[in-house]
Amino acid sequence: MGITIADVAKAAGVSMMTVSRALNDKEGVSATTRRRIVDLAQEMGYQPSGIARGLATKRTATVGLIVPDIANPFFAEIARGVEDVAYAHDYNVFLLNANENIARELNALVSLQVKQVDGLIWCSSRLPEAELQEQTTRFAHVILINRTLPVPHAHVTTLQIDDVNGAHQVVTYFISRQRGKIAFIAGPSDSQSGAKRRAGFLAACREHGLAENDYRLFSCSPTSAGGYAAAQSALAEMPHVNGIWSYNDLVAVGVLQACRENGRAVPADVALIGADNIPLATLISPQLSTLHVDKYGLGAQAMELLRERIATSQPGPLPPRILTPKLILRESTPPAA
Amino acid sequence: MGITIADVAKAAGVSMMTVSRALNDKEGVSATTRRRIVDLAQEMGYQPSGIARGLATKRTATVGLIVPDIANPFFAEIARGVEDVAYAHDYNVFLLNANENIARELNALVSLQVKQVDGLIWCSSRLPEAELQEQTTRFAHVILINRTLPVPHAHVTTLQIDDVNGAHQVVTYFISRQRGKIAFIAGPSDSQSGAKRRAGFLAACREHGLAENDYRLFSCSPTSAGGYAAAQSALAEMPHVNGIWSYNDLVAVGVLQACRENGRAVPADVALIGADNIPLATLISPQLSTLHVDKYGLGAQAMELLRERIATSQPGPLPPRILTPKLILRESTPPAA
DNA sequence: TTGTATGCGTTATCAA
């Protein structure tokens, strides 16, 4: 703003380039003049202009992060991971809240392109795959979280939760505890990771040889109210249900409430498992057993991966990174025998 | 990146300036050529370069948001408010997580200056006032959330929660319900808003004529574990305590747990009130009565204010904006008589 | 209504 590289150069009696080199630790400046210039710049309070630098270098040390809702603890934790790693490597993060709104998400992409981000970390919940595929071409590097592309793209890397595996862990756990009447309160029917969890759930139930009416799916909105309503149906339609898995921890809280109101003790009558492991899970009573997802690690890995790809600019697609969820047993499931 | 204003100009057979004017809705272009250029640019897939524009105009349509911890629902909600309003006005938001770390917070300020943000929204929890004062001079416009400056600065506006008023509401409520033995589980002793709440609490107790040993403060870390530990002390040292206020809702959850374990029914024996009103408050049982703070509105107002100040560039200090918290009664306080 | 020249602050390129 105020004081530029030209000012420092003049004050030091050298050319702008010497100052630039000195300040950026580049070769071609004697140690003494470098020292002198660095001190002088410091003393004059010189701060480089990122945008001027960006214009000259075509790199902005800036990345975009698009999330559906930053107030959702799942994405807040991802954002924390992204920001931590970005900070460690001197990147700054544009946070864009898509707000579950497709038009807004599209606008976010445009504005990130205008801002010339070096890369994008994208958590898209609802955008159709075709659109996803097309929009990624706006950016040199994209990390897609929990989504896949119909056709792989050299500049797009995918980071995914192994939801199928997670579902399998849950069902296997229920079976091992003789909880053979299982309901999955499965969240919205149009969610990506919800779809994978549904598929995994059904596959695991069949694999364990459960009878057709010993397992069922119930859709709901991804909130505690949604979980409550769906659990009412579940308890009515499967009176002998003894194991319930939920789309996420919020839904599980609603399920818990419904169980209480219908006189089902948790975990004695019904073993309850959530998903994601948000902080809430340990704050309610009984503490919620849940399928833990490393949200912070997801964000941190995404940023780490993005940084590498930006730095090396290596072409060619990378295989998707898969994170495996981990079943955490607390008080909403029966104690180990 | 690829295609520039020069390309469009060449393709349209006009000068760059005509293109610039046409695309930016400026005067001095005939409606027909404007139409033609806009269509052509669209067709060519032209996107302006924000950094080039920023260099030319010295405005970046970018603001910084510094928070102590984005995974804290309090700040996540503020961020949501900021981002919503920013989006509405075509600003982008750099999210910086200070991580309760002073050195990192200082580095965040530097990087935001380098990025040439048009303004800063700053939630600083621990930075000393003198430092706060000095650092604000880096930016043309600063909105300070829940902090004040020792000496007012023309480019800094303050947005505050009226914690003293909030404390008064809580104490008055307790008194009105004949809960005259009150503890305040007051969080960390070095927190800014904690200090205001402590002062307000003590003032209100005295104002209501409470005897010296009918009200007490207990410090703790701002977590449920902290609340639990402090509540153990409180219940031991004030066996007849019948009203407890907590630094925040998380602390209140810990207090609730301690009450349970010590055989105090909530709200029958102990009326419990939290603070902030995070989503958790309605998800536990009993649902938590709490001093609601409009976190989203805080963020939204901050961004709105910042935008106005940037747009008008009007000099002169603005009076601080004060938001009044609101007592919300749920199940952790006795039902109305 | 349109166009030309110039500058924004920095780095790349090439020359000394």
Added chain:
DNA sequence: TTGATAACGCATACAA
């Protein structure tokens, strides 16, 4: 080891 000059892509100021 240093420096002069030309980009980078756009907008401002001034001319035509």
